[in-house]
Amino acid sequence: MNVAALKEKPDRAAWLKGGQVVCSVPPRKPPGNPVRLVLLGAPGVGKGTQAELLSDRLGCCHLSTGDVFRTAKSLSESERTPALNEALEHMRRGELVPDRTVLALVTERLRCLHCRSGFSLDGFPRTLAQAEALERLLKQEGLCLSAVLNYQLPLEEIIARLAGRRTCPICKAVYHTTALPPRRDDACDHCGVKLLRREDDRPESVRVRMAAYEESTRPLIDFYRQRDLLITVAAGGTPEETFHRTMEQIGGLP
Numbered sequence: 001m002n003v004a005a006l007k008e009k010p011d012r013a014a015w016l017k018g019g020q021v022v023c024s025v026p027p028r029k030p031p032g033n034p035v036r037l038v039l040l041g042a043p044g045v046g047k048g049t050q051a052e053l054l055s056d057r058l059g060c061c062h063l064s065t066g067d068v069f070r071t072a073k074s075l076s077e078s079e080r081t082p083a084l085n086e087a088l089e090h091m092r093r094g095e096l097v098p099d100r101t102v103l104a105l106v107t108e109r110l111r112c113l114h115c116r117s118g119f120s121l122d123g124f125p126r127t128l129a130q131a132e133a134l135e136r137l138l139k140q141e142g143l144c145l146s147a148v149l150n151y152q153l154p155l156e157e158i159i160a161r162l163a164g165r166r167t168c169p170i171c172k173a174v175y176h177t178t179a180l181p182p183r184r185d186d187a188c189d190h191c192g193v194k195l196l197r198r199e200d201d202r203p204e205s206v207r208v209r210m211a212a213y214e215e216s217t218r219p220l221i222d223f224y225r226q227r228d229l230l231i232t233v234a235a236g237g238t239p240e241e242t243f244h245r246t247m248e249q250i251g252g253l254p
């Protein structure tokens, strides 16, 4: 097990577990002002990968709603609420989880939006109703978004990325069998446990997820363009190349 790497990676416990849980490895505080981002883009475009790089380099905490649901999967039957069971079933099929469930989850984690390191929201908001709710929440909390990054990639490249994706069931780190392989075959660089293929990366679930993106999430591009927050980033090339383009675009943010 790579203990040094494990120590360095923020554990995001407050976000992943909710309630009164605090992070035992908090993200590092950035030297300047905290950056508060929303990451948009189709499933598999590389949002989670960029969020991890942003967290490494800028400190901003990776707040993924998908990771919260995947963490909740490891709860026992008796610990799961009916709403959570319903959410996990939607997720398995590739459908969106109902807005009320997602909004309850985010509202319960409001303190993460105040993180002194900033944040990158990955997978939320995903519908117009969620975007409007986030706008209200941020206003109520006296917070502003720095930018909304919209990652773009042709569909065939996205499908190839999803087909090779492997994730760590413990720390949620994301790998790819050829583009971003772990240092040791099939084991997480941070936790040493066996990497898994996500249930919703099956072709039938991927089709449903792409359709949900087109119908419910794509309209957010206009929503944020109208608010002058949208920055479009080409997501082709290596993760580092995409990250470099991201930094060029957000480098001048206040």
Ligand code: AP5
Pocket (backbone or CB within 6 Å): 041, 042, 043, 044, 045, 046, 047, 048, 049, 050, 064, 065, 066, 067, 069, 090, 091, 092, 094, 095, 096, 097, 098, 099, 102, 122, 123, 124, 125, 126, 127, 130, 161, 162, 164, 165, 166, 174, 175, 176, 177, 179, 180, 200, 209, 235, 236, 237, 238, 239, 240, 242
């Ligand atoms: P979520 O976990 O948010 O999944 P998603 O949006 O479908 O996005 P993905 O995680 O699939 O992809 P990604 O863009 O993060 O790509 P990644 O970096 O992994 O949501 C899952 C489900 O939860 C939803 O379907 C829904 O059911 C539910 N849900 C969550 N939030 C919700 C909400 N707000 N409302 C309703 N329902 C909600 O990269 C993909 C692969 O490509 C990886 O293997 C990676 O290593 C590789 N890769 C990345 N970048 C590169 C590169 N530059 N070159 C080569 N390979 C690369």
